[in-house]
Amino acid sequence: MMTSLIIWAIIWELIGQFELSILLPPLSDIIVRMVEVIPTATFMKAAWITAKCFLVGTGLAIAAGIPLGILMGRSVLADRMLLPWVNMFLSAPLTALVPILMTLFGFGVKTIILTTMLFAIWIIVLDARAGVMNITPSLVEMAQSFGANRWQSFTKIYIWAALPEILAGIRLGCIRSVKGVIIGQLLVSIVGFGRLFELYSSNFLMEHMWALLLFLFFFAFLIAEGLGMIERKFEYYAAARN
Amino acid sequence: MSSNTGSNSNSAAEVAVSVENVTKIYPGGVEALNNMTLDFPKGELTSLLGPSGCGKTTLLKIIAGLLPATSGAVKVNGKPVTGPGRERAFVFQDFALMPWATVIRNVAFGLELQGVAKSARMAIAEKQIADVGLKGFENRFPHELSGGMRQRVGLARALAVDAEVLLMDEPFSAVDEQTRRKFQEDLLGVVQNQQKTFLFVTHSIEEAVYVSQSIALLLPRPSRVSEIIRPDIRRDISPDAIRRDPVYLDTVERIWKGLRTYVE
Numbered sequence: 001m002m003t004s005l006i007i008w009a010i011i012w013e014l015i016g017q018f019e020l021s022i023l024l025p026p027l028s029d030i031i032v033r034m035v036e037v038i039p040t041a042t043f044m045k046a047a048w049i050t051a052k053c054f055l056v057g058t059g060l061a062i063a064a065g066i067p068l069g070i071l072m073g074r075s076v077l078a079d080r081m082l083l084p085w086v087n088m089f090l091s092a093p094l095t096a097l098v099p100i101l102m103t104l105f106g107f108g109v110k111t112i113i114l115t116t117m118l119f120a121i122w123i124i125v126l127d128a129r130a131g132v133m134n135i136t137p138s139l140v141e142m143a144q145s146f147g148a149n150r151w152q153s154f155t156k157i158y159i160w161a162a163l164p165e166i167l168a169g170i171r172l173g174c175i176r177s178v179k180g181v182i183i184g185q186l187l188v189s190i191v192g193f194g195r196l197f198e199l200y201s202s203n204f205l206m207e208h209m210w211a212l213l214l215f216l217f218f219f220a221f222l223i224a225e226g227l228g229m230i231e232r233k234f235e236y237y238a239a240a241r242n
Numbered sequence: 243m244s245s246n247t248g249s250n251s252n253s254a255a256e257v258a259v260s261v262e263n264v265t266k267i268y269p270g271g272v273e274a275l276n277n278m279t280l281d282f283p284k285g286e287l288t289s290l291l292g293p294s295g296c297g298k299t300t301l302l303k304i305i306a307g308l309l310p311a312t313s314g315a316v317k318v319n320g321k322p323v324t325g326p327g328r329e330r331a332f333v334f335q336d337f338a339l340m341p342w343a344t345v346i347r348n349v350a351f352g353l354e355l356q357g358v359a360k361s362a363r364m365a366i367a368e369k370q371i372a373d374v375g376l377k378g379f380e381n382r383f384p385h386e387l388s389g390g391m392r393q394r395v396g397l398a399r400a401l402a403v404d405a406e407v408l409l410m411d412e413p414f415s416a417v418d419e420q421t422r423r424k425f426q427e428d429l430l431g432v433v434q435n436q437q438k439t440f441l442f443v444t445h446s447i448e449e450a451v452y453v454s455q456s457i458a459l460l461l462p463r464p465s466r467v468s469e470i471i472r473p474d475i476r477r478d479i480s481p482d483a484i485r486r487d488p489v490y491l492d493t494v495e496r497i498w499k500g501l502r503t504y505v506e
Contacts, residue, residue: 136338138336139338139340141303141332142334142338144308145306145332146331146352146403147327152355157340160340160343234342
């Protein structure tokens, strides 16, 4: 993977050096710009707001999504009531909903957090649901036969038995969160990176623009890989469950 | 075959588990048990033996309190069963071990649910693990063990809660034949050493005759107890000698003759 990245970076650099397009400055210039821009107070503040919105939004999505998914996996009634909605929101173009959120919650952090949550939660719900539905019935019977109450079954069996699916849901949810937090900021466009994007693009500061994009791509990649690593740690028993 | 051998003859009259007129109809109308009445003597191993579809696992799960009976009553030591209870412990056909937990945590799980302090339950679990011959495997995970070892963990978990009645649902059917034989031999020792009542579901005639003090022969459609058989095998002879014992062989033969008409 590293080799292919290097090859593409060289191609980028060459195209940039020939000044074929104003949209694509040389990679080396962008990196120089990154070093210059990232430590500035404006950038750090924007990064901090983004991180905060991402963490709170994703946290809410996880905190609400996992119990909801487990409920749907356990109760046929809840599943019938909620599944069509979850499926609809999962595939719906959520970006179109952000203007509605803006009228409800204003042009600020609240709207961005909700957008982030809205992007992340549905896949988390569906994966937790799938995890619970795949539990070996005898494991539930085992807990019951040794006297587990509902709470104990939930905390000691369901959560753990569904953990591989739940973690996969969190990873996919986080990837969607990154989209949500950026799209939310772009549409709100007066706070965080949204404001910077607006500023750079309206002034044709392409090097700044790319510096910001590369920074975001790098972090999105880091989050996905980090969670993938945690997930693989728990996969050892995903295959051994049956 | 009504005579008994060994030390269990005195307690044979005492009933640990009684099943009274139990009927079970599953949603959808499938009748698994029809008005079944059966007593399980205290301190003995009683097998529920029969072809598939005779309701033996259903009966065991009703006794465990995992399934409600449609009508009738199950009593353990005279007390009606309304759900799972501490005086009963279950050994599962597919082991039902938590794959995310170590052997010792699996064995201690029943005690953990009961709220026994960690150090106390770990000490008990350690002893049970040693007793089933898995010393040194305490911190392994189930997927690192063979099928036979996993069922030893399942047995240790059931023994750890020190229940009076052990309910075993075809515990050896998912392990290979050699391991199974070893298991059967070991079970004889466990029954002898523990003052417990064992209810043992199996579809293997040889297994039932080998390990049981008494065998309830169940027949399907309608599900009923056709016969109670007490294999009159001397238990002081070696495990290998039992398999060559004429009484053992005759009993196996006799049960097979009774069952063969029910096998399609």
